[in-house]
Amino acid sequence: MNGLEEDIYSLLLALSLALVIGKLLEDLAIRVNLPPVIGDLLGGLILGASFLAIYPVTSTIETLAWFGVILLLFYAGMETRYRTFMRNLGIYGMITIGEALAAFTVGYLIGTLFGYPPLSSFFIGAVLEATSVSVSIKTLIDIGKLATPEGYAILGVAVLDDLAALITIIVGKSLISKGIVDPILVVEILVTSIAFWFLLVITLHKASNVILLKAMKLRVSEGAVAIVLGIFAFLAYATKYVELSPLIAAYAAGLALSEARGVGRIAERIRPLALILSTLYFTSITASLDIKAVVRSEFIVFYLLFILGAVTGKVLGAGLTSYLIGFPKISALRIATGLLPRAEFCIIAAYVGYTAGLFGGEVYLAAILVVFTTNIFTPVIIKTLFTRGPEIDYVRLRIRRGLSV
């Protein structure tokens, strides 16, 4: 009983701090022309371990915050258009191959440059490969630019990049335990994940009108919202049994429902929940980090090069590929910027390498710094690039390369 009481008080405190301080700082961010999510991140930094240390991060709060960002991706899925997304999957695939390879290579080269052996460098490559676009998506929702060719590309590449990152880590683990790559395992994971994803999206999309029609006929209050949330939660849960992040399944569920009749009204009801819980997420990630402990002078060059590598890998890989397949320069840059943020996967890769003794704490700390800097600066660059440059010409884009929007 007492543990439960402590837990509820911590949750209430975290929520009140994240919501009041977070939203006031979001407002301030908007006034000085920054994206609102900066307010949440800054709030966490001030209230958390780095400075005031009054913001609690219990496991319940972490779980709920993570649920919040899963819900945010579900909401983003509902705001995408199914047909446009599916038609352009090939294009997203090409960009993913480009950006994943480039980012991994840059990481591998940095590792080699600092004298790490090949397997260690492999994991440094994995650390820099994995994108986590939550902060980009929140920013795009806030500035109303999610439903743009670049916004869709960022979402599409994020889905596929998640798979790429997973494969990289699996291959790395296989290299650690057996010294060789198990190709059967890799193919198995690739096939099951992709099959699961498509099965989920296509089946749910076909059933979406029927489900929503039935759900809206329920006589209970908030029935349709509850059923839709229940289905989303179940599909995200089902990823427990395949090698896929719940984030990706959540996005898929939203995407599959995005063209059903009446989904707009339901998305409108889910929006406050998604935005409130994701505020908890963005506040918690910076709150749990003690920036004072991470910044250590002896590794400053390594850190700087690591951050630089995190940026150049994605900008070169995603930017160049996007440009080559037909996006104008400004669009290619927008897409690349959206892919800069790293989060969970980056930390996981660093953690796996660290616990396997492939490198010391310096890579783990560097990964934390990359997470921190990419999440803090990306929203600002996204806002600048998406609001100042020209809107890209949908028609011209379609004519040139068959890209449809």
Added chain:
Amino acid sequence: MNGLEEDIYSLLLALSLALVIGKLLEDLAIRVNLPPVIGDLLGGLILGASFLAIYPVTSTIETLAWFGVILLLFYAGMETRYRTFMRNLGIYGMITIGEALAAFTVGYLIGTLFGYPPLSSFFIGAVLEATSVSVSIKTLIDIGKLATPEGYAILGVAVLDDLAALITIIVGKSLISKGIVDPILVVEILVTSIAFWFLLVITLHKASNVILLKAMKLRVSEGAVAIVLGIFAFLAYATKYVELSPLIAAYAAGLALSEARGVGRIAERIRPLALILSTLYFTSITASLDIKAVVRSEFIVFYLLFILGAVTGKVLGAGLTSYLIGFPKISALRIATGLLPRAEFCIIAAYVGYTAGLFGGEVYLAAILVVFTTNIFTPVIIKTLFTRGPEIDYVRLRIRRGLSV
């Protein structure tokens, strides 16, 4: 990382089961003319420990479910009218004294009847005293009868009964540890709790228009909803430092904001969140209970008398007092029924007595059975009494006893 993953999957599973199965059973309940909350309770019973055992109840889910019911009381507060409630507080006070004394006495007598010593009987009285009206409030919201004189009375008495239950438990603890009642402690707790409650309600009520006006001027999306939720969470958190349940503070916060300009639109945005999370609560409470383990034949008479006592104490105490101060018979019965449900406080009292060695597991199990039966049957009786009988005559009521609505 792994613990967090397990935790998120459990949460997703619980949410999907509670929302989909819960809402379908809610719909079924409505079709057979039962209150919807029965669907949630039944869903938990089927999915939980008693039968299928597929519904997880982790500490994160318990915390979130409890947060859901705190939020439900906040929402109920926003749906009340401040002035009406405050004007009638004296009346609610009289009903509370009647129902608390009667329920306690019935419990004490049952204890004595079964041969328990006085201190043990005192705790059996405490077990039967404490009301937890969440299920009544959910039912009243669902059938649209919260804003009635009886609905307000149930809410008002619930607030004061919480205080009465607290005092009973404190006195009991004092009797266990010192053998005597510490009157200074009792007065201290009474004064600080009541002072905190009034300070909270009156201050926030005075500031409510200004706060909402400022919150609605924020340029961030869902800003006003977030600020209002943040304030609610903070006030519920603040009860950590006074002897008051966060439920009561949540209700007070809602009540204080209930007449501010623009609060209706905010309440409308909070409603899905409150109803969805409280579904998680109602499903979880029956899911965590293994009804097979509780029903043991050797105590069957004791159990039955215990349940009977739980009902008669409240019906006699609250019903009679309400009738005597001017409510018509049907209203008095409605109020009494709304006060039947027991939950946390009842279990806490039983747990304290049990761990102090005042009685064996039989009282603890009886308390669980009381929680179970009162929560299952009350919604049905409430629905019958509130929808079949006449609406009470507001004007006549005011003229007769100064009661205003």
